[in-house]
Amino acid sequence: MAAADRHAVRVAGLRRAVFDSPGVSDLVERAAAASVEGVPPPLDAYVAKVDGAAYRITDADVAALKAAGCSEEEIFEVTVAAAVGAALRGLDAGMRAMRGGSEDAAGNP
Numbered sequence: 001m002a003a004a005d006r007h008a009v010r011v012a013g014l015r016r017a018v019f020d021s022p023g024v025s026d027l028v029e030r031a032a033a034a035s036v037e038g039v040p041p042p043l044d045a046y047v048a049k050v051d052g053a054a055y056r057i058t059d060a061d062v063a064a065l066k067a068a069g070c071s072e073e074e075i076f077e078v079t080v081a082a083a084v085g086a087a088l089r090g091l092d093a094g095m096r097a098m099r100g101g102s103e104d105a106a107g108n109p
Contacts, residue, residue: 011091018084024073025081033078034085042068043078050082 019030032038032047039047046061057079065075 011088014084015088018081023077024071025077030077030081033081034088036082036085039078043070046075047078047082050079051086054083054086 019027019034023030029040029043032040033043033050036047036051042065046057046065049057049061062075066072
C-alpha cells in the first residue's frame with residue numbers, strides 16, 4: 001500500500017474539517033489563508049508569518065488583529081487554515097519526491 005493511500009482518508013477528513021466546515025471565518029478566507037494568496041488585510045501579513053515563520057508569532061501579532069476587528073475565533077480558524085495549508089504543501093512535496101514525479105498527494109499533476 002502506498003504511503004499516500006494509507007493516509008488519504010485522514011487527509012481528506014482534515015481538509016473537510018478545516019476548509020469545508022462552517023465557522024466564524026468565511027470559507028474563501030480560509031482557502032486563501034491555506035494558499036497564502038488573496039488574504040485580505042489585516043490578516044495577510046499574519047498569514048504569511050504563520051506560513052513562513054510560525055515560531056515568530058507573538059501575543060502582539062494577535063493583539064494587533066484583535067485591535068483591527070478580528071475575533072479570537074476568526075484568528076484561530078485562519079491560523080489553523082494557514083498552518084494546515086503549509087503542512088499539506090509539505091506533504092504533497094514529500095509525496096512527489098517519493099514518487100519521483102511532479103504530482104501532488106492526490107495524484108494531480
